[in-house]
Amino acid sequence: MKENVTLIKHPLIQHKLTMLRDKNTSSKDFRELVNELSMLMAFEVTRNLPVEDVEIETPICKTVGKCLSGLDVAIVPIMRAGMGMVEGMLSLIPNAKVGHIGLYRNEETIEPIEYYCKLPSDISKRLVIVTDPMLATGGSLRDAITMLKNRGAVNIKAMILVATETGINEVLKYHPDIEIYTISIDEGLNEKSYIVPGLGDAGDRLFGTK
Ligand code: PRP
Ligand code: URA
Secondary structure, eight states: OOTTEEEOOOHHHHHHHHHHHOTTOOHHHHHHHHHHHHHHHHHHHTTTOOEEEEEEEOSSOEEEEEEEOSOOEEEEEEETGGGGGHHHHHHHOTTOEEOEEEEEEOTTTOOEEEEEEEOOTTGGGSEEEEEEEEESSSHHHHHHHHHHHHTTOOEEEEEEEEEEHHHHHHHHHHOTTOEEEEEEEESEEOTTSOEESSOSOHHHHHHTOO
């Protein structure tokens, strides 16, 4: 395992991922599972956020506790499917700002096509957490990170549900400075560049399209 890749393993996560992979899971349940998995992953992705001492008074006495300090967060979903991971993140980091990057894979070339980008104006000062359920060939995440860097982002982590070795290698070849968090590194890609075993088309399953 590369040092900037974290594979998060937990029984709750493994259970929910199996439900997510199941082709009989409805769009409603799929959305809920993506939301819950994002919350569970957020716990790990934000593990190193800086904290500072804060004096407070409990009903019993004065004490010093820890509060988040200094580093603000931006959550940046890669549309469409990455949007399914935003709500779960925001429930844990309610003060985060949310940017959006629009990319879709051309079905023939499998290369990502850019169609949208709107980011917080202070993106360079924030920890940027890019969300996308799928890291297949790696083209979409590679280009999303390039777009972020071109607009000033320097501190970037990616939160992926299902990844492949190929996708991870592609992203880290161009962006060795970023960190990738995932809950599975699957076997590989099929002839249409879908992840095997994967979970199918995440955007279609989230939004009930196709
Ligand atoms: C999916 C997925 C990733 C991308 C991964 O998006 O959400 O963004 O494919 O594939 P890659 O690693 O080979 O680039 P898709 O292009 O299907 O768009 P959608 O989210 O709008 O459905
Ligand atoms: N995008 C998806 O939604 N699923 C895959 O398996 C690959 C790319």
